[in-house]
Structure formats: C-alpha cells, structure tokens
Amino acid sequence: MIGIESRTDHLEKLLGDPWDARNPAGFAAAVAADEREDTAAAAEAALDDFGLHAEFVPTALGGRLARVDHMVELMRSVYRRDPALGLGRAGQLLAAVNVWTAGSPEQRRAAADLLLDNRRIAAAFHELAHGNDIAANAFAAQHVDGGLRLSGRKESIANLDRADALVVLARTGGTDGPRSRSQLFLTADRLDPARVRRLPRFRSVGMRGVRLGGMVVDGLHVPDSVLLGAEGTGVDTAARAFQVTRMAMPAMTTALLDTALRVTLHHTRRRTLYGRPAAAIPVVRTALAETFADLLVCEAFSRAATRALQLRPESGSVHAPAVKYVVAGVLTDAVERLSTVMGSEFYRRDGEHAVFQKLARDVKPVAFGHIARAACLSALLPQLPGLLGRSRRDPAPAPDALFSAESELPAVDLTALRSVSGGRDCLAASLGTVLDADLPAAVRQRAEDHVRAFATLTEAGTSLRPRQLAIDAEVPVRRLAARYTTALAAAACLGVHRTAADGDFLARPEWLVAALTRLSSLDRPSGAPLPTAVEDALIAELTGRDDRGLSFGLNARAYT
Structure with a gap:
C-alpha cells in the first residue's frame, strides 16, 4: 500500500490549487456549487479517481484504513477545500464503522466491495x-x-x-x-x-x-x-463504533478553520488601514494569533485521541465525547472571531474571499451534527467519578507514541472498543506527572495552573453521587465534565510538545504557552491574554507558513 505522505500528495495534486479561480475543484467552484446546494462535480470526480472510499475500508478487507490519524490527515485535504464535500464523503465512514464492528464476514465483504467500487453507504x-x-x-x-x-x-x-x-x-x-x-x-x-x-x-x-x-x-x-x-445490540454497537467517527469527523473539520484563518490572513495582509496593513493592528494580530493557537490545540487533542483508538482503545468512550465537545466549541468560536476581523468582507458571496461566508455557515453543524455538545457531556458524566478517582490514585506518564505522528501503531481493532472505559484514561492520568519534566519557566507556570485545576476537579469528583450524573444533571455538575475535557486537551498539548523533534515549532515553548493559555480561557472566558513575545512568535510562524504555502495545522503540510 502506498504510504500516507504519497497518498496525500497525490490527492492534493488531483484537487489542485484551491485559490485558482479556473480550478473546477477550487474555492470558486465550491462556492458556486454551494449556491446550487451541491458540491463541485470536478471535485467529486477527483475523489472517485483517487478511490477515496478505500480510506474508510480496513486493510484486511482490501482498503487503506491502517491508521485513523492518517485517514484524518488525508481527509483534511478535502475539508480544507469544501467541508460539505468532506462531510458528504466521510458519511460513508459513519455507516461503515458499524459494519466493521459487528457485521458478519459476508456483510463486511459486501460493504467493503461497495466502497472500493466508489459507491456509497448511508x-x-x-x-x-x-x-x-x-x-x-x-x-x-x-x-x-x-x-x-x-x-x-x-x-x-x-x-x-x-x-x-x-x-x-x-x-x-x-x-x-x-x-x-x-x-x-x-x-x-x-x-x-x-x-x-x-x-x-x-x-x-x-x-x-x-x-x-x-x-x-x-x-x-x-x-x-x-x-x-x-x-438487541444495535445501540451498544453504535456506542462503540461511533467512538471512531465522533473523534475523526471533528478532527477532519479542523481544516475548515485552517482555510478560514488563511482567508482572513490574506485579507488583512493586503488591506491597508490607518496607513499600515490591517494585519499589523494589535487587535487583529491578537485575533490571528489566538486562532492559530486554537487550531493547534484542536489538532493536538485530536491527534492524541485518534492515536489512542489504536494504542489504548479502552479510553475511546471518554476521548470521543471529549474531542467532539472541545473541538466543535473551539472551531465555532474561532470562526466567529475571524468573521469580526473580516468585517463587511465576511458577507461577500463573490470574489476571492467568498469562500469565507460559506465556511462561517458550514461550521455551525459541527456543534450538533452526529451528537450535540450537550450530549457529549451527558456521555461523560456517568464515567466521571471513576475517571477522576483512578487518575488521582494512579498518575502515570502517557506513552510517547500517543503524541508523535512518526510512531508506529498497532492495527485497527474496533472489537477492542468498549461502551465505558472502566475509569481508564491515559491522558488524564498523565497530568499528575507533567511537572516532573524540565519545563521552561513560562510553560511551568501555566502547566501548574492546569495541574492544580485538575487536582481541584478530582477532589470535587469524590463527592459526586450517581443521582447527580443523569441526563438532567445540574449545570455545576455538567461544568465538571466540561473542565475534564479541558484537562484532557491540556495533557495532549503537553505531550505533543514533549515529543516534538528539535527545531520543530511544536518543540518551542511559545506555542505551548499559547495552547495552555487558550485552554484556560475555556473555563474562564475572560482569561489571560497571550504574552507579547508569544503572540509575536505565533504571527511569525503563521505568516511564514503562509508565504511558503504550508498548512497551519500540526503537520505543516504543503497546502496545494
């Protein structure tokens, strides 16, 4: 099987330069198709030529699904151009994971043959x-x-x-x-x-x-x-199988924010206000830097969670709702923030920035599609006392392979997924050990803040009773579940920083300070601003990637 780097490069070439107005699979074509409530025919044809649905079929059945994190990264090339195109194709995964999880050999074979033939399952x-x-x-x-x-x-x-x-x-x-x-x-x-x-x-x-x-x-x-x-096993099968899609589909959608941020950056770098580029205005710089940090947070959390599906599948019932809750919320807020920077350009349905208004509409269903964010907290609540108690009793470092994209993974085994985790969550357990590392002073201060917040959360968890954890749980109790998801995301960011290669932007303390600061703002909307030096580093990296045509996510891949 061709490696993920080669496959992604090939798909990028098939889809072409999204900014080229003549490209029938580019942004202009996506906007025009959206006006017709459709997707661009040339883009659909390119995905069929690529055999995209094979990415959703396990290798044992003749497909290319060996790693969920690789599938997510490849699908970001689709979502980056048109989220509706991406969702329309990722919908095959939504159906197929149930077949791979519970189907008979004959059913799995039939489903695989359909997808490998570019056909669809709803x-x-x-x-x-x-x-x-x-x-x-x-x-x-x-x-x-x-x-x-x-x-x-x-x-x-x-x-x-x-x-x-x-x-x-x-x-x-x-x-x-x-x-x-x-x-x-x-x-x-x-x-x-x-x-x-x-x-x-x-x-x-x-x-x-x-x-x-x-x-x-x-x-x-x-x-x-x-x-x-x-x-009689239909709901249980869905509860296990949908752990894959409730992580993978929000993770794919981070590419929507990548494009929204790029459009905003292009607009503000070219527009002049008060005698200087709009991108140089302090409030605009801050919005761009914060959004860049938010994107990296979402992808760091998504990377750890999707890799855990294969390394620690028993944690899937925890990570799936947590990823959906955090990523969907951050993406929605970030695009809204960018829309204020775009100003009146946000509404335009023609010109090179017309794709932004489409993205601003396309991001909305991320918060409620497949499972609503409120339902994600309801799924976490019954597991919360066990998770908090075990993390408090048995802190342990998370394996490096959870965070490093280069580390090998065991084969996908959907039968190993469980409806509940039994209190096992390697990300949460790692928070009690992160201060053992040699952290720069600025990072240590913010890491300590998250460790203290998690310790307070574990103490609150000891008093929770089953009757408080039902679907009608009171707001303060639901906030405990929300704070738990923040702790998981912080642990993921710390792990990605720890395992990053020397010289990589992710190995620098500035991005981690930004990530931990932004995560603190999820619990406290009036959280601390990014330090000036951190903001400067983020803007330099952001504009540098833009100039070199690289994506803004963790992998910094060639954009076209």
Missing part, C-alpha cells in the same frame, strides 16, 4: 422526533414468518438518494430497554419502491452541498440475515 439512524437520542427511535422491525417487517420514518440521511446500501437502526424489542434496538444492513435492491417512499430533500443553512433525505417505510419485508450483529 447511515439511517436519526429521527427528527428524537434528535440525537437514537435509543428512543421508533422505526420498527417486527418479526414475521421468514424475516422482518420494517415500518416507520427515518430523516436527515446523508446521501440517501445516492446510497447503494443503508445501515439502519430499528426497534426490534417489544418494550423499551437497552436491548430493544438492532442494526440492519440493507442493500438498495431490498428497498421495494412500493413499500419505501422517499421524502423531499431537507434543506440546510450550512453544509448545503450535503444531500439530506428521508424515507417512510410501510411494511417492507426483509430476511433475518440483514441483522447486523446479534439482535
């Missing part, structure tokens, strides 16, 4: 009446002689009109309970048009190029063999 989980609460779904699969009879509605299905197969969550139990729902793998030829009515396309404000559809099913008969895994 995930039919959500119902508008129940939002993100998939365990409350009403779509039913009743046992009848010789199979199952399906009835009900499914809405907000990405790529339904293009799908060659569906993964459907259905109620198979007679009463509500943890084993009352099952997953089904249905190929399109089983969707009898006499029993399946397609709903009109759902329109959206953001991600307009993603084709959202729905269906009403009335008495569709299918054989028992469509069951995906054992009956």
Whole structure:
C-alpha cells in the first residue's frame, strides 16, 4: 500500500490549487456549487479517481484504513477545500464503522466491495422526533414468518438518494430497554419502491452541498440475515463504533478553520488601514494569533485521541465525547472571531474571499451534527467519578507514541472498543506527572495552573453521587465534565510538545504557552491574554507558513 505522505500528495495534486479561480475543484467552484446546494462535480470526480472510499475500508478487507490519524490527515485535504464535500464523503465512514464492528464476514465483504467500487453507504439512524437520542427511535422491525417487517420514518440521511446500501437502526424489542434496538444492513435492491417512499430533500443553512433525505417505510419485508450483529445490540454497537467517527469527523473539520484563518490572513495582509496593513493592528494580530493557537490545540487533542483508538482503545468512550465537545466549541468560536476581523468582507458571496461566508455557515453543524455538545457531556458524566478517582490514585506518564505522528501503531481493532472505559484514561492520568519534566519557566507556570485545576476537579469528583450524573444533571455538575475535557486537551498539548523533534515549532515553548493559555480561557472566558513575545512568535510562524504555502495545522503540510 502506498504510504500516507504519497497518498496525500497525490490527492492534493488531483484537487489542485484551491485559490485558482479556473480550478473546477477550487474555492470558486465550491462556492458556486454551494449556491446550487451541491458540491463541485470536478471535485467529486477527483475523489472517485483517487478511490477515496478505500480510506474508510480496513486493510484486511482490501482498503487503506491502517491508521485513523492518517485517514484524518488525508481527509483534511478535502475539508480544507469544501467541508460539505468532506462531510458528504466521510458519511460513508459513519455507516461503515458499524459494519466493521459487528457485521458478519459476508456483510463486511459486501460493504467493503461497495466502497472500493466508489459507491456509497448511508447511515439511517436519526429521527427528527428524537434528535440525537437514537435509543428512543421508533422505526420498527417486527418479526414475521421468514424475516422482518420494517415500518416507520427515518430523516436527515446523508446521501440517501445516492446510497447503494443503508445501515439502519430499528426497534426490534417489544418494550423499551437497552436491548430493544438492532442494526440492519440493507442493500438498495431490498428497498421495494412500493413499500419505501422517499421524502423531499431537507434543506440546510450550512453544509448545503450535503444531500439530506428521508424515507417512510410501510411494511417492507426483509430476511433475518440483514441483522447486523446479534439482535438487541444495535445501540451498544453504535456506542462503540461511533467512538471512531465522533473523534475523526471533528478532527477532519479542523481544516475548515485552517482555510478560514488563511482567508482572513490574506485579507488583512493586503488591506491597508490607518496607513499600515490591517494585519499589523494589535487587535487583529491578537485575533490571528489566538486562532492559530486554537487550531493547534484542536489538532493536538485530536491527534492524541485518534492515536489512542489504536494504542489504548479502552479510553475511546471518554476521548470521543471529549474531542467532539472541545473541538466543535473551539472551531465555532474561532470562526466567529475571524468573521469580526473580516468585517463587511465576511458577507461577500463573490470574489476571492467568498469562500469565507460559506465556511462561517458550514461550521455551525459541527456543534450538533452526529451528537450535540450537550450530549457529549451527558456521555461523560456517568464515567466521571471513576475517571477522576483512578487518575488521582494512579498518575502515570502517557506513552510517547500517543503524541508523535512518526510512531508506529498497532492495527485497527474496533472489537477492542468498549461502551465505558472502566475509569481508564491515559491522558488524564498523565497530568499528575507533567511537572516532573524540565519545563521552561513560562510553560511551568501555566502547566501548574492546569495541574492544580485538575487536582481541584478530582477532589470535587469524590463527592459526586450517581443521582447527580443523569441526563438532567445540574449545570455545576455538567461544568465538571466540561473542565475534564479541558484537562484532557491540556495533557495532549503537553505531550505533543514533549515529543516534538528539535527545531520543530511544536518543540518551542511559545506555542505551548499559547495552547495552555487558550485552554484556560475555556473555563474562564475572560482569561489571560497571550504574552507579547508569544503572540509575536505565533504571527511569525503563521505568516511564514503562509508565504511558503504550508498548512497551519500540526503537520505543516504543503497546502496545494
């Protein structure tokens, strides 16, 4: 199999220079397609030529999915040009991870063959009446002689009109309970048009190029063999499988902020105000530096979490909601901050900066799509006492391989994922050891702040009782879960800095000071500003990368 560097370089060349107005897969084409509520045909064709869906198929089934962090980095090349294009394709992963987790050998083979042939599989989980609460779904699969009879509605299905197969969550139990729902793998030829009515396309404000559809099913008969895994395990399978997508998809979306920051930088470096470039105005410099730091924080946390899926998969039930909560919130706030810097240019739907208004709309669903940020905290709450107690009792350094992109990883094993972590979280446990390292004075001060905050959090966790941790938990208790996610992100940033190669920007103390300072502001919105020297270092790195055509993320890859 061709290595990730070569594959990413090849994909970048196929998609071409996004700034070239003549490029049919560039920003101008993406904006024009968005006005039609579509994606650029040339970009879709380039992804098919590349065989993008093979990135979602495990190597054991003939695909290229050997490392989740590599898949994320490659998909950033797509999201960087058009987030709707990226989400439309990443939706195949949303469906497929359930097949890889629980499917029979025949089902896994069938799903792999579809994806390797550039075809699509859609995930039919959500119902508008129940939002993100998939365990409350009403779509039913009743046992009848010789199979199952399906009835009900499914809405907000990405790529339904293009799908060659569906993964459907259905109620198979007679009463509500943890084993009352099952997953089904249905190929399109089983969707009898006499029993399946397609709903009109759902329109959206953001991600307009993603084709959202729905269906009403009335008495569709299918054989028992469509069951995906054992009956009654549908929600458990989703809880385990979606740990991959709830980390990977927000991680891919950091490329949206990369582009938004680049557009803003281009605009402010060229615009003159008060006799100097707008980028030199203090308030603008601060916004650019803070946003750059935010992007690095998101990618550092995402890197550690996605690598942990293969190194420490038992932590997935903790890292998945934590990554979604932190990354989605930071991305949304950062794009809003940049929109104020863009000023009236933010609204333009023509010209070289027109892609910004599209990005400002496309970032909104990141906060609630797949799972809402509030639901992420609800998923963490029941695990919180065990996590805090174990971290307090058994602090231990996190393995270097969790943070270094060059370190090897074991094979992807989705069967190793668990619905709950049992209190095991290598990132949180590492916070009690970070002060043992030889840290520069400026870094040590901020690291100590995070270590003290985590110690206070662990003390608060000892008094938590099960009745306080339900879905209706009070705001102060939910804030404890939010503070836990901040601690994880801080541990990830400290680890990335510790393992960075000499001479790398990530090995410099300035970026880590910026990262820890920005993370402190998540708990205290009026947090401390970046020190002047730190801001200067960030701006120098940011403009230097821009001049050299490098991405603004951790890997600083060639942008085109």
